[in-house]
Amino acid sequence: MLSRLSPRLLSSSPRLLSSSIRTLVNVTYPSPSVAVLELDRPPVNSLSLEMATSITSHIKQIESDPQIRSLILTSSNPKIFSAGLDITEMSRPSKTRLSTFWRSIQSLFLTLYSTRLSTISCITGHSPAGGCLLSMSCDYRVMSRNPKLGIGLNETRLGIAAPFWLKDLFVKTVGYREAELGLSRGKLYSPEEALKIGLVDEIVDGEVYDVAVERAEEYAEIPEKGIVATKRMCRGELVRDLEGKIEEDVGWFTDFILEEGTQKGIEGYLKSLSKK
Numbered sequence: 001m002l003s004r005l006s007p008r009l010l011s012s013s014p015r016l017l018s019s020s021i022r023t024l025v026n027v028t029y030p031s032p033s034v035a036v037l038e039l040d041r042p043p044v045n046s047l048s049l050e051m052a053t054s055i056t057s058h059i060k061q062i063e064s065d066p067q068i069r070s071l072i073l074t075s076s077n078p079k080i081f082s083a084g085l086d087i088t089e090m091s092r093p094s095k096t097r098l099s100t101f102w103r104s105i106q107s108l109f110l111t112l113y114s115t116r117l118s119t120i121s122c123i124t125g126h127s128p129a130g131g132c133l134l135s136m137s138c139d140y141r142v143m144s145r146n147p148k149l150g151i152g153l154n155e156t157r158l159g160i161a162a163p164f165w166l167k168d169l170f171v172k173t174v175g176y177r178e179a180e181l182g183l184s185r186g187k188l189y190s191p192e193e194a195l196k197i198g199l200v201d202e203i204v205d206g207e208v209y210d211v212a213v214e215r216a217e218e219y220a221e222i223p224e225k226g227i228v229a230t231k232r233m234c235r236g237e238l239v240r241d242l243e244g245k246i247e248e249d250v251g252w253f254t255d256f257i258l259e260e261g262t263q264k265g266i267e268g269y270l271k272s273l274s275k276k
């Protein structure tokens with residue numbers, strides 16, 4: 001049903017769509033060249049197989065409209081951008097589901113990171129692990145100044161490790177030493193700290209969404225050919241690295257997650273979350 005609707009129609013009837021079919025995201029158009037993709041999977045926008053697949057297919061749909069130049073990624077939950085991967089996908093899963101799940105995450109990353117669209121991450125709330133991956137995959141990151149918020153890669157706290165391409169993305173974003181420190185300690189950075197290390201580009205006191213729209217419009221004014229070629233030059237290497245190792249990465253992920261020790265760690269982490 002979704003594929004028969006044009007992106008413009010999506011924008012005109014978001015309420016109708018979210019009540020009739022569960023797309024897990026809402027798409028709106030604040031101006032003719034800017035689209036907004038709002039993550040909408042309560043309670044915490046965690047990335048399940050269905051959520052990752054939906055985001056990817058909506059990005060592709062938006063991308064297919066030549067009038068759209070910029071995409072803002074944001075959340076319907078003002079306190080949480082995304083809690084990262086849906087941890088329940090990694091708890092006692094079947095090997096088949098786990099492989100498909102991981103492929104959906106790889107595909108989401110490759111689609112968002114290499115889209116021709118200029119992407120602005122509008123981070124109004126917490127953005128741990130997979131949430132930070134989504135943010136780092138964008139071209140520009142704007143975050144609310146709220147000191148209680150955290151952004152970073154906390155995988156080690158769950159007893160797991162970030163895959164090589166996420167580690168590489170982090171190194172490219174914040175530099176080698178900071179990445180090594182942040183990854184090993186599973187550190188979540190406050191907005192001020194994130195700004196200092198280049199994990200976000202701007203922090204905002206007031207309406208972070210308004211600033212994101214402004215930046216999206218600024219990007220949309222830059223001639224497309226040059227900006228797309230530049231993006232390809234900056235990002236091509238990491239895209240090719242992962243594309244050349246898709247199967248190896250799926251194998252590494254599934255083996256690591258299915259180990260009994262990892263499973264115990266994930267179970268303990270899930271329990272600690274629900275006890276809070």
Ligand SMILES: CC/C=C\CC/C=C/CC(=O)SCCNC(=O)CCNC(=O)[C@H](O)C(C)(C)COP(=O)(O)OP(=O)(O)OC[C@H]1O[C@@H](n2cnc3c(N)ncnc32)[C@H](O)[C@@H]1OP(=O)(O)O
Pocket residue numbers: 043044046079080082083084085086087088126128129130131154155158160161162163252253256257270273274275276
């Ligand atoms: C070999 C390994 C290879 C690759 C590694 C894969 C890479 C993994 C990256 C990841 O993304 S792993 C996920 C990491 N995410 C987190 O650690 C975030 C955990 N969540 C939180 O810290 C908090 O929930 C929050 C700060 C995001 C929000 O706090 P709050 O508003 O107080 O909500 P609750 O904690 O009460 O959560 C509500 C509800 O949602 C459940 N939940 C939270 N996060 C997740 C999640 N990521 N996946 C699944 N479910 C999650 C939480 O358990 C609560 O459920 P209830 O049933 O108790 O209501």
